[in-house]
Amino acid sequence: MIYSLEVSNLSKRYPGATFSLDNVSFAVPQGSIMGFVGENGAGKTTTINCILNTLKPDSGVIKIFGEEMTEARTDIRNHIGVVFDAINFPETLTANRLASVFKDIYHHWDSDLFRQLIDRLKVPADVRIKDLSRGMTMKLATAAAFSHGARLLILDEPTSGLDPVVREEMLDLFLEFVENEEHSILMSSHITSDLEKVADYITFIHNGKIMLTEEKDALLYQYGIARCRSEQFQALDKSEYLAARKRGLQIDVLVPDKQRFSGQHRDITVDNATIDEIMVLLVKGDQ
């Protein structure tokens, strides 16, 4: 398998803080969308900042398109599109001025494509960024990320704070982007319903550690949540489940293969799992 992004044993500790990234490893296969999920403060943004070299990792290797990413690799950065969960650009600029700035920075800036995208997304070309709504700003950032021949998009909470209509527009764009099989996306998000719509793989991070990386379809159709009574749970072997969480008299148990589990425990009900439920079990449950 060819990977667009490979993160190996990435560690980062902030001086004076208890939080740290602890040997984070995962990879984004070419032609896919990887959802990066975790609660607030889990380490999503720190990981993305280390990948993009805005933070300096203490250890670990980051490879993009098979080559190690360092500050000097401007050739690699020419093919990376980035959208942060922030304004991103100087507030006094307009979309038109931003385009003229990027035209002089990116080797493959496509002015026509940028114009088409902002027209399609209805982003005004001559309004200053500080006067745009959050939705418009995020659309502008996405249009810019798409307009310079990027093969990998790194998106940090690109849909948070957006209304469902704008979110849907953005998700459609992401899906169009990966129609080209050389393109890939790493997308962190709290909104797991968005990831259920577009992601091919999901990586869960908690307390700076990767808890699980799995194909989304496997999570939705293969994984399950067994609803156990206390005595049923006591009878389970630890190797049969990934996490468990007590909820009143019931214990929810995350199982990696619901069919096999059902076959072995016919008296226990096993429901389909959502990404949200899996995340809660991995974060709040006992492993």
Place this chain on the structure above:
Amino acid sequence: MRGLVRNNIYSMASNIQLSFIIAAVMALVPIVFREDMLLSMILAVQIFIFVVNTGTSLRVDETSKWSKFELTLPVRRRTIVRAKYVTFVLLILMGILTSLLTLAVCSALGMSIDPVMVTYSYGFGLTLAITSTALMYPVMLKIGTEKNEMIVFFSGFAAVGIMLLLAAILAPFTEGMQIRHPLVGTVSTCTAIVLFIISYFVSVRIHRKKEFR
């Protein structure tokens, strides 16, 4: 680098416009008041007025997270810093150009211009503008832009301090301590240029180590 310089100028566009208006109005002052002392101040302020806004601009870059975003662009950190310094040079050149407008107005009015006064004014204005930026940018890069007004103020004072110090050092060659002596102006400007070059390398070093969360 051209795109980064373009961005720096665009993001300061409204401040530059305001500085142009103030500098242009100042250029007309000799029509009413024809005093050498006042003319000297006008020339120095015109040279300095464009760089004084860079603190605010750096603060805006930080609050909009552009400082972080530009690290994701296909440019190296040293190029980002170089683009800032090229922008500072352009701002100082804008100041020099508007000061020439004042001299043109004086000339059109038939005023006699004292060359010693002009040399002092340019020496003082350039020392103030170049030293301020040389001190301001690395300090803001190191400690952040939250106290940008204070840093600009401090940098301006430090520039005047350097000029006074040089005037004292050069006193044996200028028949006593004379801040208006052309030698003091020339040496001050050269010192400011050396400081500016050192400041660039210091800023590159600070930027290389800086993390943007």
